[in-house]
Amino acid sequence: MGYANSAFDLLKRSGIPPYPQFYELLFTYATGVNPTLNNRINAIFRAGNTPSANLAETLYNEFLKSDVNDRMSAVSERMHARIDAVHEAIDGAMITANAYSGSLQTASGDLARDISPTAMKALADRLLAETRNMQETNASLEEKLEASRDDIASLQRDLDDVRRESLLDPLTKIANRKSFDEGMDTAIADAKITGDPLCLMIIDIDHFKNFNDSFGHQTGDQVLRLVAMTLKSNIKGKDLAARYGGEEFVAILPSTDLEGAIILAENIRKAIQAKELLKRSTNEKLGRITASFGLAAYRRGDTAGSLIERADRCLYAAKHAGRNKVFSENQLSELQSALPGVSAA
Known part of the structure; x- marks a missing residue:
């Protein structure tokens, strides 16, 4: 603390x-x-x-920053070294065990014949010495295997950390595209089994390129972090927020119907719009950012691709309608019914 x-x-x-x-x-x-x-x-x-x-x-x-691939390579090298050490310890124990087994077979043949008390004592001494040697070898093997178990547990934790990092967007620290793709497949599979509602939200920052060109990429990166933090702080439970690419973000919303998703999207839209940006070095006001939203609900038979495509159409419609808006597929259907010649594709 x-x-x-x-x-x-x-x-x-x-x-x-x-x-x-x-x-x-x-x-x-x-x-x-x-x-x-x-x-x-x-x-x-x-x-x-x-x-x-x-x-x-x-x-x-x-x-402090480390490349995930470098960390994965380091963990892999440690794992190989530990496996080699275990193999070496087992091979050594097997050689000792085979030698001990040979000694027992030889002793068995000697005992089958009549031997003098002196020879019997020598045989017993030799077997006792080899038994002690075998016990020491087994004890050493147990110690090495115990150390390997602890080291492998540590390696497993490192691998878990690397996997978590591989599923995070390095700039915004929310889930990346790979994590989103996995989450989308899982959410659809669960919705098929349970019949619970599932919605997908796609968010695009309005005029982001102009903002980047005007104030620089570092300020643009801060805008991306701001939107990511706002999105993540407004979802909960099994919801997953991710950076889809560039200035686009997505949120997978299990157990949420379209009406609930619209309310959530409006809250996020207002939260983003409410934040005024300042340039720290000069306290210059850079204005406010806005974002457009597209929402689609899972339908029986949907794939990840079909659900994303419908949400993307809604996002396009929100952009076309003036930006800084939330558009759901119900609204898109109503618009297309009212204006049959209009297509959002």
């Missing part, structure tokens, strides 16, 4: 947004477990430089 409070205090005093990666950076600094990182940050403070989100992101990328 002390480290956590120190990290939050540094975030507040520096005016750095409390995004997860920046908290992780300053929490690591507070613990002192990375001396190189601490030396760099201390040098920045001594030089009297004003910390900023850009500087924090640079430090995070340099010291």
